[in-house]
Amino acid sequence: MLGFGRKKEKEVRVLICQHLENVRATVEKMKLSMNDYLAGDIKNAKENGFQAHLLEKVADAGRREIIEKLHKGAFLPVFREDLIRLVAQQDKIADRAESCCDFFLTQRPAIPKEFVEQFKELMNASAMTITPYVKAIENMFSDYAVVKTNIREVNTQEEKADTVEWHLTRDIFSSSLPLAEKLHLRRFISHVVCISDVIEDAADDLDILMVKYQI
Amino acid sequence: MFKLLPGIYLGWGLGANDAANVFGPQAHSGIISYRGAILFTSIFIMLGAMIGGARGFEHIGAMVQGLTPAEIFIVTFSAGVMMNLMSFAKIPASTSHAIVGSMIGAGLAAGSAVDYSKVMKSVYCWIVTPIGAAIFTVIFYHLLSFIWAKRIKNIMMLNRTIRIASIVIGCYGAYSLGANNLANVVGIYVESGMIGAFNAQILGGLAIVFGVVTYSKNVMSTVGSGITVLDPFSALVTILSGSLVLHIFAQMGVPVSSSQAVVGAVLGVGLVKGAKTVSYGKLALIFAGWVVTLAGTVLFSFLACKAYTKFFI
Numbered sequence: 319m320l321g322f323g324r325k326k327e328k329e330v331r332v333l334i335c336q337h338l339e340n341v342r343a344t345v346e347k348m349k350l351s352m353n354d355y356l357a358g359d360i361k362n363a364k365e366n367g368f369q370a371h372l373l374e375k376v377a378d379a380g381r382r383e384i385i386e387k388l389h390k391g392a393f394l395p396v397f398r399e400d401l402i403r404l405v406a407q408q409d410k411i412a413d414r415a416e417s418c419c420d421f422f423l424t425q426r427p428a429i430p431k432e433f434v435e436q437f438k439e440l441m442n443a444s445a446m447t448i449t450p451y452v453k454a455i456e457n458m459f460s461d462y463a464v465v466k467t468n469i470r471e472v473n474t475q476e477e478k479a480d481t482v483e484w485h486l487t488r489d490i491f492s493s494s495l496p497l498a499e500k501l502h503l504r505r506f507i508s509h510v511v512c513i514s515d516v517i518e519d520a521a522d523d524l525d526i527l528m529v530k531y532q533i
Numbered sequence: 534m535f536k537l538l539p540g541i542y543l544g545w546g547l548g549a550n551d552a553a554n555v556f557g558p559q560a561h562s563g564i565i566s567y568r569g570a571i572l573f574t575s576i577f578i579m580l581g582a583m584i585g586g587a588r589g590f591e592h593i594g595a596m597v598q599g600l601t602p603a604e605i606f607i608v609t610f611s612a613g614v615m616m617n618l619m620s621f622a623k624i625p626a627s628t629s630h631a632i633v634g635s636m637i638g639a640g641l642a643a644g645s646a647v648d649y650s651k652v653m654k655s656v657y658c659w660i661v662t663p664i665g666a667a668i669f670t671v672i673f674y675h676l677l678s679f680i681w682a683k684r685i686k687n688i689m690m691l692n693r694t695i696r697i698a699s700i701v702i703g704c705y706g707a708y709s710l711g712a713n714n715l716a717n718v719v720g721i722y723v724e725s726g727m728i729g730a731f732n733a734q735i736l737g738g739l740a741i742v743f744g745v746v747t748y749s750k751n752v753m754s755t756v757g758s759g760i761t762v763l764d765p766f767s768a769l770v771t772i773l774s775g776s777l778v779l780h781i782f783a784q785m786g787v788p789v790s791s792s793q794a795v796v797g798a799v800l801g802v803g804l805v806k807g808a809k810t811v812s813y814g815k816l817a818l819i820f821a822g823w824v825v826t827l828a829g830t831v832l833f834s835f836l837a838c839k840a841y842t843k844f845f846i
Contacts, residue, residue: 327689393692395563396765460687531691533678533766 326392330384330401331459337380337405338455341412342448344373345513348415349445352510355422356434356441367419374416381409400527407520408455411448414516418509427502430495436486440507443479444514447472451517454524465528472521479514483507536602537722539609541740544718546616547628548578548744551714553752554775554791555706558768559699560753567750573700574707574749575742581711581783582738587723587730588786589716593632594724596651597640603845604639604838605721611635611834612717619826624818626826627790628717629655634830636721641831642838655787659823662778662789663797669774670801677770695765702769706776710791711738712783720788763802771798793819 351366384405388398421427429437454468490503556570565573600608612631619626633655640647685691719737722728728736763771775794782789796819803809 324693327692331689394695394765396695397688397692458688462685462687530764531688533681533764 326387326390330387330392333380333384333387334401334405335456335459337377337384338408338452340373340377340380341408341415342452344370344377344412345415345445345448347373348419348513349441351419352422352441353438356429356437364423367423370416370419374412377409377412381405400530404455404520404523404527407516407523410516411513411520414509414512418513421509422506425502427506428499429503429506430493432493433486433490433503436482436489437506437510440479440482440486440510443475443482444510447475447479447514447517450475451521454521458524458527462528462531465524469521469525469528472518476514476518479511483511536606536727537719537736539606539613540719540722540737541743543609543613543616543628543632544737544740545744545747546613546620547714547718548741548746549748550616550620550744550752551628551710551791552578552707552745552749554795555710555772556703557753558763558772559703562765562768564696564699564765565703567753570703570753571745571749573704574745577704577707578711578741578745579738581708581713582715582734582741583711585708585712585780585783586715586734586737588783589713589788590720590723590730590733590786592651592654592786593636593716593720593788594722595648596633596655597636597645597647599645600636600639600643600721600725602725602727603841604643605725605727607837607841608632608635608639608721608834609718611638611830611837615826615830615833618829619822624822624825626822627659627793628714629659629788629790630823630826631830632717632721632788634827635834638831638834638836639838642835642842658782658785658787658789659793662782663793663800665781666774666778666794666797667801667804669777670770670798671805673770673774674767674802674805678766681766695769698769699765702773702776706772706779706791709776709779709783711741713779714741714788714791716786717788763799767802767806771795771802774798774801 347366347370351363351370354360354363354366385402388402392398393401450468450471454465454472457464457468486507487504490500490507493500495503552571552574556565556574559565560567560570609632612628612635615631615635616626616628619631633652637647637652639645681694685694715734715737718740719728719733723730723733772795775791775798778794778797779789779791796815
């Protein structure tokens, strides 16, 4: 009746961290897959893309398990809604990483050699955003004081990805490529930066929660 | 026993309505189940009634001297009916106001001596109740938020602290409610010698608990939804401040209204946060509740006593 529920809350904490680890691994596999693709190694790109797809499925299952645990009474109702929204936002990161893989593995956009390095830089900048986000979530469960710093790091990293995106887009559209190819590459860029955008959205949601939980 | 029935009826109404002021937000927001809230409220109201409830007997019972058992029956019955009418009209009312009003009405009708110094003491305490609760809220809010910010390091700790504090404060509120409001229910019977103090504590306590067990769930939901628009910390401070005011007046032996204590405390949160927590309309309604309950019970009890004297004596 009292149900102080420490055990349930600890289980949810573990599950959220596991879910986040699966999301991070999905992004990592997407990065490997894209690296292979940019290097022209389609076979390995496909293999890593497939791994990203599997990890995204595991993350999905993890999200459902978290929701189930919360429905069974872990955490006070006032926190449950917030945590469900946070995990759903986290899950979107894996979705975007998977859809990015799907894009270049199914549509196979042709990347001119002069843009390969810039695409790598964009991919790294976008994928790197997840590192401070992971730290922010871990600190939400251990020390509020650091979360704000982690969120700021997410914002800084996302801005870096935006800057690379801007330069790459400008270079592509000022090149002599046919318009169709330019537009195709632009769509590829959008898929890559979408990952850092979604991570930033998740970090913004976390920021709101921190404000809400402070008196 | 028959003559004590209106007191039991009044106690039932008090339990049904006022339990919400101490455990409504916790139960409504799922911190504790309704069954758990009802159990804790019942235990701690009974404890309050047994340990600190007798202090108010003298104040209430000696307010009007020389009432007959039949007139005492009318006094408690009038108060009970008025409380039900006010609840039906959805106007917040206080059992303390109702019982004091009824006693004045009966005293005037019977030509008994009304101790106006006790009446005025009650009125002062009624005025001080919401103001005191608001002041305590401002103090507690600043004090506890400082400690809270220092101590609460993460969401796990926050979750656990809110859960434990809600239950502890709710239990304290229930204790204060039992200690403060018991005299409203049985004080008049004790001072007139119709029942012994110990038996009155048991009977009155059980009557309030009966109201909590049978009817408080719906009221908890309604009151809880009103208070839980506040964040959990503010809701806790609100209940703590309201309960402390009730406890202080219980120690002084003057029954006051738990609803008005909570309203004052909610206003206090508004003062701290610079937000409008209670509308002017609601304040006007509460003030109207004071006036209507008091005037209504004076009139009702006066007319009932006059009718009794005319037709039965």
